Structure formats: C-alpha cells, structure tokens
Amino acid sequence: MESGASLQKGSSDGYSSEAAAGSQEQPLVSVSAVLPAGGTGERMGGGTPKQFCRILGRPLISYTVQALERISWISHIIVVVSIENVEIMKSIVKQYGHKRTIIAEGGTSRHRSIFSGLKMFVKNSLIQKPEVVIIHDAVRPFVEKDIIFKVVMAAKEYGAAGAIRPLVSTVIASSPDGCLDHSLDRAKYRASEMPQAFLFDIIHQAYHQCNDYDLDYGTECLHLALKYSKTNAKLIEGPPDLWKVTYKQDLYAAESLIKEIISQQVCVITDMNENAVQTGFLLHETLKSHVKLVKSLSLILCKDSNHLQNILLGQCYNFICISDILSNFQETQQLVKILEKTNASVLSSIVLISVHMDDLENAAFSSEMHSFVELAKEVKKKNIFLYGLIIHYQQDNLKLQETAETAATLITALIRDRNPAFVGQLLVA
C-alpha cells in the first residue's frame, strides 16, 4: 500500500499489518487476481449495481480491491466491469489510489466476465501470466489474507480450491407445480463461497473448452474446472464474514462491520499544559475499557510527521486532541494540517475530537466557537470529521473520574458513529 493507510480487519491485538505474526507467509508462486464486477445489482432492488453502492461514502468495490491490494504477493488485480462502468471504475481507481489494478471490459454474464479477465493475462504482454489466479467477488469486501493464502496454497497443490461455508438454510428442489419435490440433507452440502484459486492453465483451459450454455447460465468456477479440466477442487472452510453483499440488509451489515474495524483504535494527543496532560492520562486509561487499542502522543512528537504516519499505517483513524481551554484550538488546527498532508483520509474518514477543559460558563458561543464550526465544515470536505468536546475540569478526583467516564462514552459514540451530521458540534461531558 503506497497510499498511506489501508483498511483491514483487526486481529486480536487490535490491529494487524503485513508484519503481524503469520502474515509474512508467501505462497512462493506467482499470483494474480480476477475480480468480476459486471453485475447489475438487480437483487438490491435499486439502480446502482451493488459493487458501486457507497459504504461510508466509498464504493463497496474499492474496499474489496483494497483487501487484495494490501497483499504484496498479488501481482495484478484485474477488475472486470461492464462497458458502461469502465469510466466509473477508472475514477474509483484514481480517487482511492489503487495500485496494481487493471480494468478489463466484461462480458454479459459472470462466467464471461471472468473469462475476459483471464484473457488479459494472455493477450496483454505487459501483464505476466501468473501460475495461480485468484478469483474473488467484488461484493465480498471482508476477505482476509489468511483465507486467500490457504486457497492459493491448495490451488498450487490440487489445481483448484475454493472457500466453503455451512448452509444456513435447508436446500430444496421444487416440482414443476411449485411444490416440494425433495429436500437435501443439510449436513451433506456446503455453500460455495469466494475466494477461489486455480492453477492458471487449468481454469483458462476450462473456460476455453466450456460451451455457451455454461458461459451464460453457469455460476460455479469449481464446476468448470471439474467438468473441463478434470480437477476436483480442494474445499476450504472459510470464516463467516466472507459472505456476499447481496441485499440491502447486507449493505447495512457491511457498514457496521467497517465502522467496527475503523473504531478499534484511538490516539490521544495532548499539549504540554499540566491539566491537559492529566486529563489525557485519565482519558487514556478510561478509554481502554471502550476501545481495543489506545495510544498516546504529545503534540510535539506529532509534528514530526513520521510519528503520525506510523500511527496511521497502524490502522488508527481516530484522534483526540486535548488542549486546555476552548478558545485555544490552535493545536487542533495544527493537527488538522498534519493529517491533511498524510492523505490518509482518502480511504476512510478520520475522526478528530477536539477536547477542551473548561468551566462550562466560559464555553459560551464565543467567536472562537464560530471559527471552530467553520474549520469543521472546511475539513469535512477532506473527509476529516471534527467534533468538539468540553470536559468540565474538576479538582475532585472522584467527580473527575465520573466526567472522564462520560467523556469516554461520548468519544466512543462519535468514533463508532462517524456521523457527518454532527461535525462541528460541541458536546459536553
């Protein structure tokens, strides 16, 4: 990932990266991916094909491309879209800075689109034909490196491999009059999911040999590999979040999962004022029971952009900037400028909560407050969501602890919701 930060699901320690345990594994074989995205999204009941539906402002397919792109050993990602969506896809690749991504023009069915993608490796001399090709779905954004690695390794060994899941509902066959003919024993069958992977020559040959009926009405690449290349794919149990975003409720679920992922970390930044440092420490401790990973940093360190860059690379999209009084939000302004420079908000909104200790009476709607609202409006355009939070600083330790608990609840809600409507609002703990 060259674009500064990527979205990926946290491992148990709150975040994961290329360097995290286990993920250094390399398949030791050349690998590329085909991402069919030619669907018209008719099952969503809406006009926009589901792969282009926006989640937190960003098209679903961009999340999926990113999931593949962050795996360094995938050489090329061929995204196959229908001819009318080529320009849209180009602008997505540009806007979100996707690398190693090539757009191909798709066919009229899923199989024809995949075939178009595979052909790119043969007809385009600039794209090296891989030994193993991954086939994934544009509408399965939560695919993890772990399952991709497993199907690639199995494809290398068996020629073909695919992720499966237990069936959620019983599968039945109906008679021509719309009545039950028979039901299948749920235990004996599995749902075929994605990703799948193949030795390139096996799947390419299968597509070459299959007939028009297969290309127009087939749904299963593993079936083609079996029928035309005599290869019984290895089946690999995948995690539940491999599911396919198909209906409106799936979009809601995907949004919530993405929010959950990007709200796992928060970085507390304080200036050197004594009260601010104390409150920062208190908030740091209190937030630990709300957020998976809390980091702290002084504003001075923050100005060294390497420090901040590292935090952003570690999947942290949430910042709390603590200064003393409300009128003093230059620190917030400085931080906004540094964040803007990193470009990290291209892929995900950044939440920045400007925390001020103050007597409530002083927090009246002063001219500084007006500038704060204006700043918030301005940086919202850059996908940085700025909120204000006043903590009533109290000498009484017990009361201060209570206030910190309220503040942590508000901070967690702001981070989790990422609601653009509340940008520029001043909450009170």
Added chain:
Amino acid sequence: MESGASLQKGSSDGYSSEAAAGSQEQPLVSVSAVLPAGGTGERMGGGTPKQFCRILGRPLISYTVQALERISWISHIIVVVSIENVEIMKSIVKQYGHKRTIIAEGGTSRHRSIFSGLKMFVKNSLIQKPEVVIIHDAVRPFVEKDIIFKVVMAAKEYGAAGAIRPLVSTVIASSPDGCLDHSLDRAKYRASEMPQAFLFDIIHQAYHQCNDYDLDYGTECLHLALKYSKTNAKLIEGPPDLWKVTYKQDLYAAESLIKEIISQQVCVITDMNENAVQTGFLLHETLKSHVKLVKSLSLILCKDSNHLQNILLGQCYNFICISDILSNFQETQQLVKILEKTNASVLSSIVLISVHMDDLENAAFSSEMHSFVELAKEVKKKNIFLYGLIIHYQQDNLKLQETAETAATLITALIRDRNPAFVGQLLVA
C-alpha cells in the same frame, strides 16, 4: 396489540396498520403459531443464544413475537425455549407485555422443540388445537403479515406450505477427502426459509411417526410432512428480509433495519408562540425530504392523550417539541410526562428533540441547561431519549431556510442513530 404501539415495517405510505389495504384479510380458519427458540447460538461465536441477543436494548425474540402478535387472527404463540431459558423468556414476555404468548419447554434439537410446541395444543386443554399451525423462527424478526397469510392459505389448501428464496451461493457436495464432488445447478434449487404452515394434523402426525434420527439431525419440517404425511408442501417465494439472523453481521443488519423502520415518522409539536409556529411550519416542510412521514400537532392538542395515543399507534416514535427560548422547556417536560403515561417506550425508544429558537449568546450553560441535562438523564431510564437543539432564529428568510436545512439534517441523524450516549446534549443548527 394491547400494549399501545407495535413495531412493524412500513408500507410505501410510510406506515401500515391492521386497517391498511389488503391486511384485513382473514384466513377463515383457526391459526396458532409455534416459535422454536431453543438454539444455543453457537454460530454467533458468543455466549448468549442469538434469539436473546439485544437489538437496541431489546431481545431479538421479542421483535419476532411482536411480529406474530400484531396479527389478530393468530390465537396463540407457543414459544419453545430450553429449560435453562424458561425464566428469561418469562421475564421477556412480562417486560414487553406480550399477549397470547405461551412458553413451552423445548427439546434438545430444533425438531424436538417444535414437537414440544405442537404437543401443547394436545395436552393443554386451555389451548385450542388450531386447524393451521404456523412454524416460524425466533431469529427472523422481519416477517410480514402478507407472507404469513400466504403460507397459511396455502397450508389450508395443500396441507403444508413454506417460504422459499433463491440461493445466494452455489451449493456443492464434497467427497470424503474434502474435495469437490459435484455442484448443484443453482437455478433448480431454492433455500427453504420460514415461515411455514401446516394443517395441524398433518404436521403433528409427521412428528409422531418420525424416528429419533429425524428428530435429532433433521432440519426441515417440510421434509417430515412429505416423508411421513405424504404431503408435498406448496412453496411460496418470500421477500429478502425473511433472512435468518445467524452471524454477528446479521445482528448489525437487523439493528439497522429496525432503526430504519422506527425512524420513518416524526411528529412536530409546537407551542403557540409566533416564532415557534413559523419555525415549526418550516421544519415540517424541510423534514419532508428527510423523513417518510411528518405530522404536526399543537401542544394543546397533545395534552388530550387520545391524540398522542393515535400518533403512537400509527408507529410514530419520534417527536420534536418546538418552544421559543431555551430557558422555556416546560413544554418538553409536559410532553415527557404525557409520553411516559402512554407506555409506548416499552417496545421502542422514543426520541424527543427539544427545539429552541434563540440567540446563541443566550444559550450559554445556564441553570436551565443543567435542569435539561438532569431531565434527560432521568427519562433515559424510561427509554425516552431527550436531545436539545438550538435553532438560531433569523429574520432573513434565506438564512432561516439554510438553518432549517441544517436542523433537519441534525434531527434526522438523531432519530436515525437513537444514540443513548448523546442524550442530554445540546446541538446547534
């Protein structure tokens, strides 16, 4: 529904009720329902069985019971739970005021639980044996009257009927070595969903005759009716939101759908102050492009509790109370009292936004503000979420229109989010 208000999915006009078009239909046959809820929720990866997981504070199963309960021609709803959950289920029925609901102790498998439920109609002389029995899932809360009516009518005619959906993934069979054996033609199969319905004697006989293997490992009631009562069930295409809450992402999706349903209507209540009336009118008009149905009411009419009761019965859970200045929130207090009396917040949180026109300077954190925060804390315990909103009243019409637009965006976000963390906060438009 005797408990004052029920949650149901809106039809295209923004709300639906027993009296809405089409829904007066009666199956002209005695009908009861069995709701197996004995599952242990292992697929959620957590300790709490999924039917008891809370969505917006309320257990999932309560939503499903409510979906059946609001259909007046369903005589009894037998909820079958495992022995360790009988007390939990009893407290749910009590807390949410569920009517016509009987708790039965379940078996060790889904089929055994359903059989236990069916036996209640035979062994308990107080519960009349129905001609048609509906079998549904505790974890499918979005079932509509329309599909229930269809399966009941089909069961009356065919002896058995069930809802189906197209398969989302291809279904495959694996060989003993974990490789693909064959894949099914997706077009020829369907996913068997719920609700299902049966002539009571047909399904009761099937359960009586089936063997232990069926009872322990079977998953499909339609299969039992076919195998033991020689009845080919009629299959009926159901809507996508019949899906089964199975994984964590499904809980997220369910929460979002419920939020969508309860945020479709808002009622604007104004006092008789001239500015308040004008702002009320402006907000009413502006909100129309954000919320499906906007109603208006004067505070005086509101005090006649019949008016408010009718609004609540019409599925409205969101209120905006407009008064002139911030210090004057007696109207809000009055409305809170009236809302408390209706008991409507038992089933769903009620959002109440106290809107005040004011110069921002006056809105400082006065002692009134302190009382507002205290009131909000207090009524939150009763599931009424009180938020404050200041509208900077401006003579300039264009500016006022802009402010109204901002206010409508904030109101919509508050209604949609229903975030308890922000209760008592004062937002500014």
